[in-house]
Amino acid sequence: MPADLLNGFRVLDMGSGISAPWCAKILADYGAEVIKVETPGSGDLARRMGPFAGDDPNPEKSLTFLYLNTNKKSVTLDPSSVSGRKLLDRLLADADVLVDNYPPFVSKELGLDYASLSAVNPGLVVTSIAPFGQTGPYHDYQATDIVTYALSGLMYHSGDSDQPPLRNVLDQSFYVAGANGAAATQIALFARLGTGEGQHVDVSAAECLGAHLVQPLPYYNYMGAVKGRRPVRGAGFEELMPARDGYVAPSVQGSRPWEVIANLIGLEELLDEKFSTGAGRVAHGEELKELLTKGLAQWDRMPLFLASGEARLVFGMAQDAGDLFNCPHLEARDFFVEVDHPVVGQAKYPGMAVRLPGEPLTDSQPAPLLGQHNSEIFGQELGYSAQDLVSLRQLGVI
């Protein structure tokens, strides 16, 4: 890490929080040079988001920020000041991509809308991620993750049918938007190979999630049915069920005969013919759930999971952060990377979502301190003198 897919591309990460920084981190992990452009003083909003290392709310200790910004550089500038804008325009001239997640009205106010940016560099790909995109009646709606999830149409299906819809995991809407943004940005770069032109990529987080409706949507427009939350009565399978040391997810999927499942769980009553078909499992649901509960109570999660895999079944188990951190399989795949950060010290961080065999694996760089690369980028690269940088700092520009 990072890989070399995007070597030679330069990305300005004007984002804050999760969606745009996650997008830019994926590009950084693929080998792009990513420069975060942060607000002088406060920086990326994620610096103020928990959790914090040692529960100390120091802007250099936000774990959300530290995770989302590895392999990036940080400069600070205020784009609304004349000198700040000049600095930004110099950076824009040499950049291939700009990623932002400003509310649409803010980018216009700051003169950072696509029309203004492309006037400086027509080859620039500008990826703007917003909860509802740049257009439409909701484009200026206020939103956090839960609101985005709700309006996407996906939240209605999360959680239990006898409870309210349940919020997703750790601001997932914005991770899904960021991953979509990274793909779409690269598509625009690929198009640029043919046209030589940049363009604007308008990413709507709610629509990125809405694209997941490949089942609930046709349920309605093919047969008028409204799909809801689980569980389906009498199932037990594909649900979280208690085992001895936590929860497991037994599954009937994977095209294996019922007796393989019954034998794995190891309860003779389960071998009854009446459970061997999907219809039978629904018809005798309550009895089956009782037996399943009894059978699973004899198992710990990991032995059941491993036995399922060996039997070519696809059971799952509920793992927490500690389980994953100590997972032998992730370890064997070199998923975690060592990162040494000047303020919080050394730790193992989750690595890339994909493995790219044959890629050189090098150390990950820690997330940058606020403005850590001001002298490198503004000084060495753009040629501002040490004295210039001091005055810019005193003026609050950087």
Add this chain to the structure above:
Amino acid sequence: MSPACSENAPLKNIRVMDLSRVFAMPFAGANLADLGAEVIKIDTCQTQFMDTTRTITGPFPDNEPGERWWEQGGTFQNLNRGKRSLTLDLRNEASQQIIKDLVSVCDVVLENFTPRVMARFGLDYASLKAHKPDLIMVSNTGYGHSGPWSNFGAMASALEPTHGTGAFMGYMESGPEGCLVEGDVPNKMGNSYSDFLASWTALGALMGSLLRRARTGQGQWIDLAMYQTGTSVIGAGLLDFAFNDRRTQRIGNRHPFLSPHGVYSCQGHDQWVAIATRDDADWVAICQAIGQPELTSDDRFADPIARRQHQEALDAIITAWTSAQTSYQVMETLQQAGLPSGAVLTAKQALTDPQYIDRGFFETVHNPPEVELRDKGYVGRGWKFSKSEARIKGPAPQLGEANEYVLGELLGVDQARMQALTEDWTIGNLPEGGGAPGSVPLDEQVEIGSIVAYDADYLGLLPLE
């Protein structure tokens, strides 16, 4: 370049062999087709080996699998729109040879077999690369091609808790003094969440690989383990363990530091609105919006910390206000006051939602009459390009509709050999064995909870497509 595809389609010169099944990679392939790639789905006539979205997933038009049921599944159509279809029987050597020949004229291969299967067919990356040195291939599996679990199969429904999301999602439970505390039972986002993470990740890694191929001529094998992809999106939670020893956070719809925050019941069956309060200004605004400005001077709700402690009382006050209105009414009132709020949409509501409609998110596909599907709207994608074209190119392919094109035109297979392949059911346009899947009546589906309700007159309720 397919005829339906314009000059502005970014992937107009890319050809993809799609060996994948079910959700994750077929959907990545569908997105590539939307971008102009020619995507050839490797289908089969043998019903028992067909993509299960062709055979059992449904939903079927009006819940009745028709005469051509294998072309009619709504999920299949969403996931395979705009592709071509070549039938083969991967168990025979002739088919395996055709795959190798076809790889030499493709740019990208998508597959999601467990590792032992592709090796058994002699179709692993190393073997295919011999026929196409700069091949880019995504191998999507549950656990990846290395490590002790690499040969384990996986399905999103059971994989989701395994990759840890259940540690950070679950309802709260009643604590010792009757107030709610962090829950013990993991929950799921469901709806095959892990599959879609894999779709987006595959798309990104593929595009990066195509960009590098353009620069250096190198191919790339992408070993995509859904277990790992699912773990990468909870990095902040994992670091909370690394630095603070914390393992879970199951706080229902509450937020670690914002309050009030959650979903609130509205008029109608199972209708909800999401509301978040980000700061003091939002708090004042919500008190005014619900007509209770005096709450701002109530000590129980003085700041977010106090509000989190008394959130049950606060939620009851807010629910009293929301439950007399529709979710859209609450959303509009609160948005006018500058507060983050949104109706929790069902798929039915999404289909008529003004934002989705204004942005043309659902794209209409005209189906050929013999498939008996009418015109249908399918999910689009979450990004729009100011210059490049991305749109659904057409319906999912009928079984084997591209057999002549791929074998005859692309690979130069002669008529005699084509005839032999037809005779042993390697190629064809009809399923061999098996019949139409059964369907459970909608009333029964309501009763067992697999659907909430249904509208017999749904066609009249949909926007014109």
